Amino acid sequence: MSMEQSWRWYGPNDPVSLSDIRQAGATGIVNALHEIPVGQVWTVEEINKRKKIIEDAGLRWSVVESVPVAEEIKSGGKHRDEFIEVFQECIRNLGKCGVPTICYNFMPVLDWTRTHLDFPIEDGSTALRFDAIAFAAFDLLILKRPTAEKEYDAQMRENAKAYLGKLSEQEQLVLQQSIIAGLPGSDKNYSLAEFQEQLDHYKNIDEQQLRENLAYFLKKIIPIAEESGVKMAIHPDDPPRPLLGLPRVVSTEADAISLLEVVSSPANGLTFCTGSFGAHPKNDLPGMVERLGHKINFLHLRSVQREPDGSFYEANHLEGDANMYQVVKAVVKEMRKRQASGRKDDQIPMRPDHGHKMLDDLHKKTNPGYTAIGRLRGLAELRGLEMGISYTLQQ
Template sequence: MHQTWRWFGPKDRVSIDDVAQAGARGVVSALHHVPTGAVWTADAIAQRQAEVARMTDGRPSGLGWDVVESLPVSEDIKKQKGAWRDHIAAYKVSLENLARAGIEVICYNFMPVLDWTRTDLGFAMPNGATCMRFDLVDFAAFDMHILNRPQAAADYDAALQDQATRRFAAMDDARRQQLARNVVFGLPGAAESFSLEQVRDHLAEYDNITENRLRQHLIDFLSEVAPVAQRLGLRLCCHPDDPPVPLLGLPRVMSTEAHYRAVIQAVDTPANGITLCTGSLGARPDNDLPGMMQRLGDRVHFLHLRNVHRESDDIRGSFYEAEHLGGHTDMVAVVEAALQEEARRRAAGRADCNIPFRPDHGQDILDDLGRQAQPGYPAIGRLKGLAELRGVIAALEPRIGA
């Protein structure tokens, strides 16, 4: 398993020096400053590769840009409105430029409007660590009383509506503003972020887009770009919805094994694969993560290994991000299934036998608490997670013959 580390570029509070010292073997990055729908130029890609390759004092880092996360899919493509055909054409050019630069794995997502969604970015744990959390009551309070989405109340039962209304009433203005910021939080250096009014506008444009229609839009997109990726020797891998349940009245099409299987079968080419994120998928109790790795492993091009603690057994419920070997996902079983898939690939002579993974997210501990890095992406918390995962891999490899 190929150990990688997500890096957000020069604005990241975790430096390439830190990544090298953590012992990662490769970097996961993206050109977040390039507007969604625009071409990633060869020069911009080369610049990011150069930034990855050097430490702050100019010495070689020994690292390369191994995985793109993410080459974003525009809202126009997801809705098939506006300039969506131009954006697909630009996406193809970006794939060509990435292939010429030697980067083979391209992660993306198809979540409408918002990327991952959390209500707390620094939830305090009993030991003093902090983590990200999704509180369903807080989210319903945001949806019903801050965003004021029409028909929002219909998405929640009477008991949850009452809890959310009382929770909102107990919030002061600062907490209400913080909750709104948390829900629409963006990536550092990103070219775009949404205001509440822009979120409302985007939601209105999804009024007539059902789950089946959104899935068809994803299939249409892949029917255009997957053949290009296959010709170029690239591997596309769709990240699951996070959380993997409908939010804000929006459909979800990458939340379950059945969702993944439907898209893989609809565009049945090896380049069309998945990012198996144990944290996103693990927020649903009905997702069998070790089994998904076993059954879908042939198309797993990228792994995000993190864990969540679910606070109920409901399909849609509250959760917080646990330590990598804590939480409700059997991480040892997931890693074992991944190593078994790698062994199968080696036996078949596949060139992609080493699956890239990264320690996804992590709790803020020790010096992380004052670093103010990207929420979910601490230096020491991820280092701890990577070390734990390395230990699991080292224990399992001799048994599997990996």
């Protein structure tokens, strides 16, 4: 018994093809119907059309990542029930089509945030990076968010000013574009004014209100997922900290326990992302797998190298701060527990999350973090690590 080795694929326009993925050794595909706008139903016809493409390539559509949660739901807007009904119908249709797991997130406005999409590493590859000072420079001096001054201490404000002073206009634009790349549908060129408008929807929403909005959503969707034979897997905040005045409520083990207790159901589970949870220095990743493993419905395995000021960059999969050996060992033990207890979901789907841009991919246009070769290296390392752990535990 091993983790299901899966791979995120962005659909027919992804520069990494299904043939490439199969050669990498993955068997499961993590995919979404990105072309369908938020708030529209994924029909059985469209789901089956994509599923056929995947299966014709000799692969399996094992996880949806993601059915997007509309901002109206996250913010508790007056039309949220209409958007929730659409989400419920998407769950039903995915269940009918035999797609068993849905990853989703509840991060306001930004799905993820990085300041650098091509941060140079010593070996010549590049990585994704979140630089706390660069981010403050964007927030304070480029976006000029109205309440930002109150959220940074004097030293950070001074550091941000000095940082921005060293950037050319073009470098400032690249910083802006890198951060806004985390917006859903960010192939659109958002202006700073449009970006601020998105943030303004949350100006009266604090952490407690966002938690209540998440609980409301879970109570509406988890029963539908259970009826449909689908497991939900919420993704943690990336990075796990408030940003741009926006609250975050899926950043720590306590956050995870809280949301899992809202609705007690096998369908209410986690996407355990070792990179997102791992960017928070207080999160004990192996311990979290041991304590919450029975609620893990999907795994993202990657590691980050943290820095004292809250910055981090994506490390190689077996390096950085994640302690991947102990994490994978805890996962293997969890799967064996499931198998012994007769659970049908004893094989947890895993994908190598992100990867360095390296070798030939340095000269290609790729989705940030989702090159072929960097993830191929990560998958190979993780596959070997799991195999070694499994043999050792059998002795």
